[in-house]
Amino acid sequence: MGGVRTALYNYLFAKKNGGDFILRIEDTDSHRFVPGAEEYIIEALRWCGIVPDEGVDENGKVVEVASEKHPHAPYRQSQRRGIYRQYADQLVEGGFAYYAFDTSEELEKARAEAEAKGETFIYNYTTRKTLRNSLTLPAEEVARLLEERTDWTVRFKMPEDTVVKMDDLIRGHIEVNTSTLDDKVLWKRADELPTYHLANIVDDHLMEITEVIRGEEWLPSLPLHYLLYQSFGWTGTMPRFAHLPLLLKPVGNGKLSKRDGDKMGFPVFPLNWKNSEGETYHGYREDGYFPEAFVNLLAMLGWNPGTEQELFSLDELVEAFSIDKVSKSGAKFNPDKAKWYNKEYLRMKDDTDLAMAFIPVLAENGINEASFEMVRDVVALIKERATFVNDFWGICWYLFTAPKEFAEKDAAKFWKEENVAMAEEALTATASAEEMEEYIRTKEWPMGKVMNCIRLSLTGASSGLGIADIMKFIGHDEAVRRFKYAKETIK
RNA sequence: GGUGGGUUCGUAUAACGGCUAGUACUCAAGAUUUUCAUUCUUGCAAUAGGAGUUCGAUUCUCCUACCCACUACCA
Numbered sequence: 001m002g003g004v005r006t007a008l009y010n011y012l013f014a015k016k017n018g019g020d021f022i023l024r025i026e027d028t029d030s031h032r033f034v035p036g037a038e039e040y041i042i043e044a045l046r047w048c049g050i051v052p053d054e055g056v057d058e059n060g061k062v063v064e065v066a067s068e069k070h071p072h073a074p075y076r077q078s079q080r081r082g083i084y085r086q087y088a089d090q091l092v093e094g095g096f097a098y099y100a101f102d103t104s105e106e107l108e109k110a111r112a113e114a115e116a117k118g119e120t121f122i123y124n125y126t127t128r129k130t131l132r133n134s135l136t137l138p139a140e141e142v143a144r145l146l147e148e149r150t151d152w153t154v155r156f157k158m159p160e161d162t163v164v165k166m167d168d169l170i171r172g173h174i175e176v177n178t179s180t181l182d183d184k185v186l187w188k189r190a191d192e193l194p195t196y197h198l199a200n201i202v203d204d205h206l207m208e209i210t211e212v213i214r215g216e217e218w219l220p221s222l223p224l225h226y227l228l229y230q231s232f233g234w235t236g237t238m239p240r241f242a243h244l245p246l247l248l249k250p251v252g253n254g255k256l257s258k259r260d261g262d263k264m265g266f267p268v269f270p271l272n273w274k275n276s277e278g279e280t281y282h283g284y285r286e287d288g289y290f291p292e293a294f295v296n297l298l299a300m301l302g303w304n305p306g307t308e309q310e311l312f313s314l315d316e317l318v319e320a321f322s323i324d325k326v327s328k329s330g331a332k333f334n335p336d337k338a339k340w341y342n343k344e345y346l347r348m349k350d351d352t353d354l355a356m357a358f359i360p361v362l363a364e365n366g367i368n369e370a371s372f373e374m375v376r377d378v379v380a381l382i383k384e385r386a387t388f389v390n391d392f393w394g395i396c397w398y399l400f401t402a403p404k405e406f407a408e409k410d411a412a413k414f415w416k417e418e419n420v421a422m423a424e425e426a427l428t429a430t431a432s433a434e435e436m437e438e439y440i441r442t443k444e445w446p447m448g449k450v451m452n453c454i455r456l457s458l459t460g461a462s463s464g465l466g467i468a469d470i471m472k473f474i475g476h477d478e479a480v481r482r483f484k485y486a487k488e489t490i491k
Numbered sequence: 492g493g494u495g496g497g498u499u500c501g502u503a504u505a506a507c508g509g510c511u512a513g514u515a516c517u518c519a520a521g522a523u524u525u526u527c528a529u530u531c532u533u534g535c536a537a538u539a540g541g542a543g544u545u546c547g548a549u550u551c552u553c554c555u556a557c558c559c560a561c562u563a564c565c566a
Contacts, residue, residue: 026566028566029564029565029566031565032565032566100564104563104564107563107564118492119492122493122562152564155564171496171497176494176495180493180495180562181494181562182562184563185563185564187564188564190564193564195563195565195566196566200566216496216497216559216561217561217566218560219496219560219561220494220496220561220562246559248559250502251501253558253559254558254559255560300504302503304503304504304505308505308513308514310514310515327504328497329497329558330497331504334501334503334517336502336517337502337503337515337517338516339516340516340517341516384529385528385529395528414526437525447525448525448526451525452526455526455527456526459526461526461527463526463528464526464527464528465526465527465528466525466526467525468525
């Protein structure tokens with residue numbers, strides 16, 4: 001959900017400002033490769049109606065070869081491997097970065113020792129001169145280690161006591177002193193790949209990115225990114241940044257997580273997602289949400305149009321979107337409101353489309369002979385009682401098949417001897433619901449008691465559609481048949 | 492611990508420094524209906540706390556509290 005919302009805001013911003021929305025796959029962590037994730041992302045965005053202008057071709061594949069429409073290919077960072085090394089070296093040559101030869105074990109040890117003393121180990125100007133790197137070792141030694149070893153990294157040489165002044169489209173001006181920051185790894189020899197920080201800056205520059213709209217968790221990295229642009233001499237074309245508020249769990253504190261959804265009965269994924277352990281997480285699509293509703297509710301989580309309008313199509317969102325209406329604080333997700341959106345979209349849907357969606361459900365329940373016209377009429381009658389198409393069957397099943405049993409509580413309340421007698425007479429002495437109602441009125445019988453008695457026989461319960469509506473679909477003869485069955489069954 | 496960000500009804504949010512702090516969801520009550528649902532009406536409910544600036548602060552400044560993120564050879 002959070003990822004889709006970030007993509008959505010990027011898309012809205014791009015389209016609103018006449019720009020392009022580019023999809024780039026940032027897969028620089030070889031240990032965290034998840035099969036199928038890339039396809040999932042593209043399919044999910046496509047379901048939402050978010051189609052990248054660049055980065056994905058007509059077949060929904062990430063573009064690997066540059067063309068006029070995709071000038072910056074390839075769009076997978078794992079395939080851009082060869083690009084980054086020179087930029088890492090360039091930083092070292094310029095004195096902005098250095099080669100570090102500390103092993104993971106050495107660093108872990110240093111961290112543990114610092115912790116034992118109640119301190120925090122920070123890899124920066126205070127510690128780098130005591131560690132093994134190209135700043136402390138002689139040049140020949142560095143050259144030898146670079147050649148012999150395959151586990152070195154390039155680290156950014158974070159300056160000491162420099163104030164980085166930054167601007168965020170959502171949060172305004174922010175200042176951070178570099179002394180509190182550390183020497184982040186930019187390039188990993190072991191993988192021959194950059195980390196996010198280097199890859200992101202280099203690719204944004206190369207791909208001519210003008211705005212970076214991403215989650216709030218990236219805010220602490222912004223100073224580093226600013227400094228990287230400065231080190232490369234790219235400040236003139238540096239993109240503008242916007243850090244979005246987080247999506248929070250509905251109850252309690254913290255970021256919305258995979259677990260929350262299934263625990264509380266709402267999806268956290270756009271589409272069903274099966275992880276490597278074989279666990280399946282619910283998706284909005286499979287749970288019966290319309291993509292329009294999903295996009296709409298996501299858009300309203302952290303943004304508002306400045307008016308009281310709540311229902312927006314994707315095109316309307318593009319038109320209304322403005323980054324300065326994005327809020328700063330995290331947004332708790334409200335499952336009830338999510339359902340409300342779907343309910344609103346369900347009502348707006350065309351009866352014909354809904355009937356088409358309902359027919360397979362009917363088939364699953366063994367109903368194959370219903371005419372399309374009838375299904376459409378049924379849908380028109382019941383759609384405002386439902387939130388999802390999946391609710392339809394539960395609401396109107398008795399229009400297609402007779403009840404086999406009757407709710408005990410309802411029967412005890414309404415199936416009283418004198419009511420049954422009146423109901424039977426009214427039903428059998430007339431030929432339609434209208435005549436029957438007139439008959440009961442003329443006799444001055446209690447309408448509610450008699451009607452509920454009949455409804456119980458038709459639907460198996462005391463709740464449901466109006467008798468006239470039910471009889472319009474099942475016919476008078478079927479109603480009489482059901483009543484007789486009820487009389488035999490309920491004692 | 493350190494750094495950064497944040498804080499308006501339960502939730503999402505609105506309010507050039509100026510009306511009784513508005514709207515939606517949820518919830519409650521009432522009306523309508525042959526039941527249920529729908530619909531309609533009404534209601535409950537908030538500026539975290541404290542200073543300061545100001546004729547006037549939800550809005551600006553500072554302090555406190557609380558929440559969140561980051562603090563990996565993850566993104």
